Amino acid sequence: MRSLGRIPRLRIPAPPVSEPRGFALPSVMLTLLLVSLMAAGGFFITWIDGQSARAFARSTEAFYVAESGLATAIALAEMPNPSVPPVTLGAGTATVSFERLIELRPGEAVYRAQSLGRVVHGGATFERSVGQLLWVAGPPRVPGALVLVGSAGGTPPKGTITGLGTSGGACPQQPSPVAGVAYWGGPAPAPDSLLTISGSPADRRLPADASVAAETGIRWTELVASWGPRPDAVVPPDPWPSPGADSSYTRISGAAALGAGSSGRGALVVEGNLTLNDGFGWRGLILVGGALILNGDVSIQGSVASGLAGGAGVAADFGGHRIDLRFSACAVAAAAERLTAPAAAIPGTWYEVW
Numbered sequence: 001m002r003s004l005g006r007i008p009r010l011r012i013p014a015p016p017v018s019e020p021r022g023f024a025l026p027s028v029m030l031t032l033l034l035v036s037l038m039a040a041g042g043f044f045i046t047w048i049d050g051q052s053a054r055a056f057a058r059s060t061e062a063f064y065v066a067e068s069g070l071a072t073a074i075a076l077a078e079m080p081n082p083s084v085p086p087v088t089l090g091a092g093t094a095t096v097s098f099e100r101l102i103e104l105r106p107g108e109a110v111y112r113a114q115s116l117g118r119v120v121h122g123g124a125t126f127e128r129s130v131g132q133l134l135w136v137a138g139p140p141r142v143p144g145a146l147v148l149v150g151s152a153g154g155t156p157p158k159g160t161i162t163g164l165g166t167s168g169g170a171c172p173q174q175p176s177p178v179a180g181v182a183y184w185g186g187p188a189p190a191p192d193s194l195l196t197i198s199g200s201p202a203d204r205r206l207p208a209d210a211s212v213a214a215e216t217g218i219r220w221t222e223l224v225a226s227w228g229p230r231p232d233a234v235v236p237p238d239p240w241p242s243p244g245a246d247s248s249y250t251r252i253s254g255a256a257a258l259g260a261g262s263s264g265r266g267a268l269v270v271e272g273n274l275t276l277n278d279g280f281g282w283r284g285l286i287l288v289g290g291a292l293i294l295n296g297d298v299s300i301q302g303s304v305a306s307g308l309a310g311g312a313g314v315a316a317d318f319g320g321h322r323i324d325l326r327f328s329a330c331a332v333a334a335a336a337e338r339l340t341a342p343a344a345a346i347p348g349t350w351y352e353v354w
Helices: 024-076 212-216 329-337
Strands: 087-089 092-105 108-121 124-137 144-149 158-162 179-184 195-198 203-205 233-235 248-252 256-258 264-270 274-277 281-288 292-295 298-306 322-326 351-353
Touching (some): 024 087
Parallel strands (some): 144 298, 179 203, 256 274, 274 292
Antiparallel strands (some): 108 124
């Protein structure tokens, strides 16, 4: 019998080796933890960005509050002691401080103005501080009831010139009393039986090298320039202001002749010669670039200065008419306030404090 050979044995496959039980759960939990951490990190970064954006916005708001305080300082600063009340803008407040750096001349100095802007939001306070150097000048002040730059002319007037004001210290912006007549050049009008001059002293001769601007604070070129103090009326072309206008500033281009119908109060600036006709009355300050000419009887409470433009051969020609000129510190102070040059920021000096 023939052998069929060796019959191969069928191998029974071994059962698969099972993975350790419980491994999938930690993997899933680890994955969820990583995803949660990533999400939390994203939320945290978003929160940080939001906080930074809000802090930047509040800081920017404080910056603009500080800038508003600085702008207010430029608009309001005046000699002799510039100060600005706290400026409130929205939720912020600006506090402005001034430091005098150098005095250029009496009534004119350079100050450092620094504005601290503060914004309070919730429990946080945001601050920014900016500053700038400012040129600050005071209002014009007068050394006499009548101020003459140049010769006093020939014939003196009749009447009264007095620098002995009755307001005492009620208006400290202006010195009181003052000289009856303060003058450069000379001679001053001589008192006689027809003219009484009184003051502290009666007449005061100022040295030839004494600056008019330094003695009076009147910077004539700046006063009549386009960038100077803004008048309420420029005549012409504007009409003459109402007689009842209080503490107005009227400027006359060229020469002028004024009488009873032009009486008023405040500050009057005449670029050329000024002729005062019979019946003219004024309360305040009159500044004349050229000559002062009396062509009638006049009455003035305050102060008159003439010859301020320089080069005038005659600063005053009285012509023998009657004048009643009585110094008033309060009348001059109210008028001079309108002639105060605004503070000016010195270019290139703006800075921020970090």
